[in-house]
Amino acid sequence: MNTLESQFNNPEYLSQEGLEKLKKELEELTKIRRFELSEKIKNALAQDDLSENAEYDIAKEEQSENERRIAEIEDILSRAVLISKESGGTYVRLGSLVSLKKEGSDAIDHYSLVGSKEEADSLTGKISHESPLGAALLGRKKGEKVKAITPNGEINYTIIDVG
Known part of the structure; x- marks a missing residue:
């Protein structure tokens, strides 16, 4: 989370809860889902005929979608600005x-x-x-x-x- 740079490059305002949720999702996608998909691709490649291998095509598509979401979350986190959770206040602001x-x-x-x-x-x-x-x-x-x-x-x- 780079606060100074984030404020000038389309900041993504997040609550602490939202920040933690995204970090958890990123960890799951990079440490668990990536491995599962690489295993799925490896198993599909073990089949003889790749020209008619729907399992391989599906696994590659899932891998692409997983990597897209990882990149999206990393981008959001790089621009994240934490919303302070102050209670009360006169005016409606982020976190209100x-x-x-x-x-x-x-x-x-x-x-x-x-x-x-x-x-x-x-x-x-x-x-x-x-x-x-x-x-x-x-x-x-x-x-x-x-x-x-x-x-x-x-x-x-x-x-x-x-x-």
Whole structure:
């Protein structure tokens, strides 16, 4: 993680949790999956006719995908900037937990604003600062109304709390 250089070369903002998750995935892909795939390729090569060897073709494709993901994670980690996890705060920033009320609804939704698309997960309420809602929230404060322009149309929210 090279913080100074990362800030100038398209930084990838990550929480400590997101950073650890990517490091774990990278270790699994480089130490376990690479070996499994090389064994799979070796076994496929042991077969006589490579011209009709679907196992070999599949293994090579899997190896290519594995190496692509390794390169992607290494790139993300090289640009990683750690998000500080300070609680509270007046303004929505990366790492903030935000409570929102959608216009026309009584339900209150809770979202955590994360910096990386790698960490974003709508099922667990983690939204990227680059998403329409995340971008609309960034820098705003409790009580403000925000408008998110999504593929499904315009959605208006009121910020109930920032934590």
